[in-house]
Amino acid sequence: MADRPGIRHLAETDSTNSACQRLALAGERGPLWVITDRQRKGRGRLGREWQDGAGNFMASGLFHLGLPIGQLAQAGFVSALAVAETLEHFAPGADFRLKWPNDVLLDGAKICGILPETGQGPNGVWLILGVGINLAHAPVIADRSICALRECLHPGASLPSARQVLDVLASRMQDWLAILQEQGFVPVRSAWLDRAHGLGRSISISGLGEGVFEDIDETGALCMRRADQSVKQIHAGEIFFT
Numbered sequence: 020m021a022d023r024p025g026i027r028h029l030a031e032t033d034s035t036n037s038a039c040q041r042l043a044l045a046g047e048r049g050p051l052w053v054i055t056d057r058q059r060k061g062r063g064r065l066g067r068e069w070q071d072g073a074g075n076f077m078a079s080g081l082f083h084l085g086l087p088i089g090q091l092a093q094a095g096f097v098s099a100l101a102v103a104e105t106l107e108h109f110a111p112g113a114d115f116r117l118k119w120p121n122d123v124l125l126d127g128a129k130i131c132g133i134l135p136e137t138g139q140g141p142n143g144v145w146l147i148l149g150v151g152i153n154l155a156h157a158p159v160i161a162d163r164s165i166c167a168l169r170e171c172l173h174p175g176a177s178l179p180s181a182r183q184v185l186d187v188l189a190s191r192m193q194d195w196l197a198i199l200q201e202q203g204f205v206p207v208r209s210a211w212l213d214r215a216h217g218l219g220r221s222i223s224i225s226g227l228g229e230g231v232f233e234d235i236d237e238t239g240a241l242c243m244r245r246a247d248q249s250v251k252q253i254h255a256g257e258i259f260f261t
């Protein structure tokens with residue numbers, strides 16, 4: 020991935036993922052980041068909404084990677100790694116962990132959510148990686164533990180702007196996407212597991228039962244060992260630590 024990504028800054032939009040999708044359908048190839056100050060209809064995983072907040076980071080990257088469509092799901096893991104490294108750049112020493120499939124946590128609380136989407140356009144299969152990071156504010160959502168970067172900065176350190184975060188993130192993302200393209204999922208999986216939250220812990224997954232979070236496999240599926248010692252591979256859903 021030699022191209023340096025372009026950046027478009029929108030004062031307001033419905034959703035940066037939707038904005039990227041419109042661009043892809045209109046023939047934009049990327050790599051391109053769309054960043055906004057305000058999202059009216061921010062979208063989260065599993066059909067949820069994503070609340071915006073002044074000073075928070077909301078951006079989506081548009082890519083045509085030429086990877087088989089089955090491999091594109093692995094780009095979500097790449098994004099989470101790139102976000103964790105970016106946040107460490109601004110908050111050295113803080114312990115950012117990754118929750119399957121692609122949340123970023125700080126001390127067990129969610130600081131970043133990622134919404135990967137794919138589709139077919141005039142230039143082939145597009146990949147959009149939508150990233151929401153709580154920089155200044157953590158929205159209050161019942162039964163969810165959520166935090167913001169502001170809470171873990173060293174005394175005297177200033178909170179980076181969304182645009183400063185994007186400059187680092189876009190570069191980290193290019194590096195990790197190039198690794199995925201050139202070397203496949205093996206190094207991505209290994210780096211992701213090094214930062215995994217809750218490996219070895221008891222989990223439940225809505226509708227799919229309970230077990231122990233044992234691993235992620237070579238496709239990115241979560242491997243859950245059940246009480247009868249069988250291993251269930253889970254491709255989508257939300258895990259709860261019990």
Ligand code: BTN
Pocket residue numbers: 033034035036037058060061062063064065067069076077078079122131132133134149150151152
């Ligand atoms: C999640 O549910 O954890 C994923 C949240 C993803 C939110 C980001 S904010 C920028 C981009 N635009 C959207 O509409 N969603 C993603």
